[in-house]
Amino acid sequence: MKTYRKKNFPVEMIRRYLEPGPIVLVSSHWKNENNIMTMGWHTVMEFSPSRIGCFITSANYSFELIRKSRECVINIPTADLVNEVVGIGNCSGSEVDKFQKFKLTAEPADKVKAPLIKECYANFECKVTDTSLLRKYSFFILEVVKAHVPGSPKYPTTLHYRGDGVFMISGKSVSYRRKFKPENL
């Protein structure tokens, strides 16, 4: 599998990768256990602090790992990882070690104990900052505390889930920068 040479990336700029709406892999750690889940229901909520909201229910084995550790990593898989993305979403961490099963590499993060998935394009280390919406909405509020992104390619080819087993694959990027007011960029 392809790997990337990643650098520290400004956390307030991660909307570049999350706002287009890719499916992501969420890695977590609690006690001696790592897990990974596939997640499609997330949104950017603020630039600084770099806030993300995401929907994860207690039906996911990762739910308790993230709730108890108050940490996770959001990893951006590229389209070539589609079999891993689907596989990870169709088995449970209660039964398998997903890093082992899918031959993915757990790399140590800097600010959280949850591991980075080395084979993913980018990794965003997150702290859970608010669990008060879990009961009503299964909604975690996260803050990205460190981001790892490669210098190249600037934009990854990502998977965007439509439900029913269908993914949209991201297409080309086009700039309309000259049509924006500077304060709106």
Place this chain on the structure above:
Amino acid sequence: MKTYRKKNFPVEMIRRYLEPGPIVLVSSHWKNENNIMTMGWHTVMEFSPSRIGCFITSANYSFELIRKSRECVINIPTADLVNEVVGIGNCSGSEVDKFQKFKLTAEPADKVKAPLIKECYANFECKVTDTSLLRKYSFFILEVVKAHVPGSPKYPTTLHYRGDGVFMISGKSVSYRRKFKPENL
């Protein structure tokens, strides 16, 4: 501009269009005024009720229209509407009538007073169901009460914002349905 022959669409299935993360146009109505804003920070939060969460700040002229009326319509523009999407995001409803300025057609909705944008691929009529997260997170909780979607094309070509004036244009859709457990589709 292209228009679509739309039909009633099951509200619990709108994730097909929103989960991939397109930029959307939000139309609103309050007293004798209609407005439109461009929005990129939103997520599906539940199938049934068909729940959406979205980030809209009071810096947007639409904020008060949506807050007071407790309604809006989420419209999905296709990539050919990129100039309208950028233009709408770079002027204010406090100064211009955006329907008039961008030659868009306000069609009556069925269950809300906010208008549908006829030229958009799909229209989701929404009620605001929870405003308790506005103060802390500028986050509206919406319920889709009626959805209008054309029979064809099945998947629209959409715009996905990366910030900095750059849009990703959605690419092809591929099915991995056979690799899913039925309960996970």
